[in-house]
Amino acid sequence: MASATPDVQQSIATAPSPGAAFADLPPDRRRVVFFQLPETVRHNVVEGLGEDELAGFVRRLDPDEATDVLGYADEERKERVLDRLNEQRRERIEFLLGFSPESAAGLMDLDYVTVDVGIDFGAVADRVRRHEERTGRFPTVFVTDAGDLLGELPPETLAVRERGERVEREHLYEVPSVRYDRPDTEVVDVFRDNPESEVAVLDDDGSILGVIYADDILRLVENEAGETLYEFTAVSEEESVLDGPGVKIRSRYKWLIINLGTAFLAAGVVGAFESTIQALPLLAAYMPVVAGMGGNAGTQSMAVTVRGISLEQVSLSTGGRVIANEAIAGAANGAITGVLVAIIATVFNQSAALGLVVGVSMVLNLVIAGFFGALIPLILDRMDYDPATSATIFITTATDVLGFFVFLGLARAVLL
Secondary structure: OOOOOHHHHHHHHHOOOHHHHHHOOOHHHHHHHHHHOOHHHHHHHHHHOOHHHHHHHHHOOOHHHHHHHHOOOOHHHHHHHHHOOOHHHHHHHHHHHOOOOOEHHHHOEOOEEEEEOOOEHHHHHHHHHHHHHHHOOOOEEEEEEOOEEEEEEOHHHHHHOOOOOEOOHHHOEOOOEEEOOOEHHHHHHHHHHOOOOOEEEEOOOOOEEEEEOHHHHHHHHHHHHHHHHHHHOOOOOOOOOOOOHHHHHHHHHHHHHHHHHHHHHHHHHHHHOHHHHHHOOOHHHHHHHHHHHHHHHHHHHHHHHHHHHHOOOOOHHHOHHHHHHHHHHHHHHHHHHHHHHHHHHHHHHOOHHHHHHHHHHHHHHHHHHHHHHHHHHHHHHHOOOOHHHHHHHHHHHHHHHHHHHHHHHHHHHHHO
């Protein structure tokens, strides 16, 4: 699929009426541009299009894409747009709209035909031709036996077989399948295991409801990657680079307030050691080093743990070994980096005692980072909170508060 240039996306996103700016595009460019716009801008485009314009846009789309577009319209407007479509297209779109957009059925396409094993190749070719004439697309040919999916008849086999020959099992390719109500993340896993195949979507009784192609799932994979980045930075996944200041402020200020509260906890610990810092001002130069290393190490532990949670490899009840492993890894990494920073502090500040304090603090803070980096996501998961969206703040708080306490406490004990 061709890309929409950034200036086109920017002009639509910042236009007083995104719908009007989108309608000014040549019709053959609208599909590409629309599906590369951020979620909020897509919603504004659909809201800004007239019902005739929206119906005209939907007519040029595949039914599964039309379903995505109409998902941004309210129910009354959706019905009025559907009334403007021909009966066959309306029925196909209404069928798809009946499923959750985050399920296998929400991703599926209806460009397929089913034939029984043993059917004449001439009859199959007739079915395929009728589908092409009706939809303009070559369908996937699924072969069944008494309603049960046997496999896919590849186009190259259909092309070389003569009328009068029969479709046999040995002509078929095995095709993976997934039930219609399975989450879209499971569909992604099926495609990863079968990267060169379509996926059949089955009803409860095993009958075929649709087919999912690789391009149907490409946007989902891209969105997942973007959502993961948003989650780790505590940014709403609805926010995009093209949003105005108002949207950005509303989506971020709550997390920043929480961050502010946790920052005051760390500031309180530092304030408790004010006399120590006044006596040894040099400590202030090493505080960001200890805190920064702890925060980075905690984020690494969190990333590994969150991935394990998402893959159902670990939970709070089974996470003891994971927590211990991360703490041990933190101790080892802390020893490596602690030795380096101890040498630097000793050489540049001519103080072996300061080097010892900084080095030991580094070891202990990375143990803290590994421990809480694994524990906090597991606790949040048990509490039914998404650990990816909220763990970072609490882990950073733990490494800052406890890291400063350890570092300044050791300094007071050893250096004063």
